[in-house]
Amino acid sequence: MPTLEALNNHYATDSITFQTGKGGLSKCSISHPSATAELYLNGGHLTHFQPRGHRPVLWMSSESNFEAGKPIRGGIPICWPWFGQADQEDRPQHGFARNRTWTVTQSEETSDHVTLELSLESNDETKLIWPHSFELTLRFKIGKQLSIELETKNTSKDSFKVGTAIHTYFNVANASEIELSGLDQVNYIDQLENNVCKQQQGKITINKEIDRVYVDSGHQVSIVDRAMNRVLKVTKSGSQSTVVWNPWISKATRMADFPDDGYKTMVCVETANAFSDVREIAPGDNHLIMQTICVE
Numbered sequence: 001m002p003t004l005e006a007l008n009n010h011y012a013t014d015s016i017t018f019q020t021g022k023g024g025l026s027k028c029s030i031s032h033p034s035a036t037a038e039l040y041l042n043g044g045h046l047t048h049f050q051p052r053g054h055r056p057v058l059w060m061s062s063e064s065n066f067e068a069g070k071p072i073r074g075g076i077p078i079c080w081p082w083f084g085q086a087d088q089e090d091r092p093q094h095g096f097a098r099n100r101t102w103t104v105t106q107s108e109e110t111s112d113h114v115t116l117e118l119s120l121e122s123n124d125e126t127k128l129i130w131p132h133s134f135e136l137t138l139r140f141k142i143g144k145q146l147s148i149e150l151e152t153k154n155t156s157k158d159s160f161k162v163g164t165a166i167h168t169y170f171n172v173a174n175a176s177e178i179e180l181s182g183l184d185q186v187n188y189i190d191q192l193e194n195n196v197c198k199q200q201q202g203k204i205t206i207n208k209e210i211d212r213v214y215v216d217s218g219h220q221v222s223i224v225d226r227a228m229n230r231v232l233k234v235t236k237s238g239s240q241s242t243v244v245w246n247p248w249i250s251k252a253t254r255m256a257d258f259p260d261d262g263y264k265t266m267v268c269v270e271t272a273n274a275f276s277d278v279r280e281i282a283p284g285d286n287h288l289i290m291q292t293i294c295v296e
């Protein structure tokens with residue numbers, strides 16, 4: 001793990017600096033004319049994104065852990081190489097990428113955005129959890145819009161399957177007043193009802209716990225937040241599944257790293273490769289999943 005001095009020597013720009021963040025973890029702070037942002041190397045985890053003139057786009061838990069090896073609650077966790085699976089004891093829920101320290105490999109800035117590239121490679125520790133060789137590259141383009149690209153390269157001799165979620169927590173004024181559009185008539189797996197398949201009718205509104213995986217959905221999803229006077233548009237590629245999650249009251253109280261009333265001001269809309277959308281990658285091949293967030 002390079003020192004902050006080494007990171008600043010190699011990758012600092014006018015808008016990018018590396019600092020000690022919460023819990024003593026290393027973070028990258030971005031203050032650019034177009035936006036501010038904050039990225040923890042633990043998990044390759046964006047904890048803040050705010051285009052100038054707008055309110056913060058990402059919800060962050062006031063009770064989050066900031067500890068090496070533990071996931072951060074809020075912002076944008078990177079779930080990989082599987083989605084969910086908390087039921088399998090030997091497999092950490094949502095994979096291990098969100099628990100590991102990523103390496104900075106590139107930074108750049110122009111007059112309208114900043115780019116940062118991080119990487120994570122297999123090693124003896126990851127192979128104990130998942131026995132494959134891989135190279136992951138995570139690219140952030142931070143400006144008026146935010147784009148995140150995750151590239152998986154299979155460096156093994158055999159094919160493997162990966163599940164992914166760019167597990168974005170959006171900051172909303174009042175979850176019970178927002179509307180999510182773009183998924184009308186799309187089938188979804190209801191994770192709260194034994195994974196039964198249902199079909200969305202109209203817009204999604206939230207007035208209780210929701211935990212759904214929309215399948216065959218390469219669509220744009222809009223989060224219409226009238227109280228904040230804004231629409232958050234989520235577009236994507238390399239993903240045919242979209243997860244919509246809000247823990248609501250009782251699950252929020254059961255999660256130690258989530259404030260009891262946190263469910264009121266967040267919703268997760270996740271760009272995923274989940275369930276039948278997991279991707280098989282042949283040796284030497286890549287898979288690219290990308291999410292763009294635009295504030296209007």
Ligand code: BG6
Binds near residue numbers: 093165211212
């Ligand atoms: C969502 C899942 O993607 O993530 C939910 O669909 C889960 O079932 C949620 O509760 C949070 O997961 P975790 O592991 O971060 O608590």
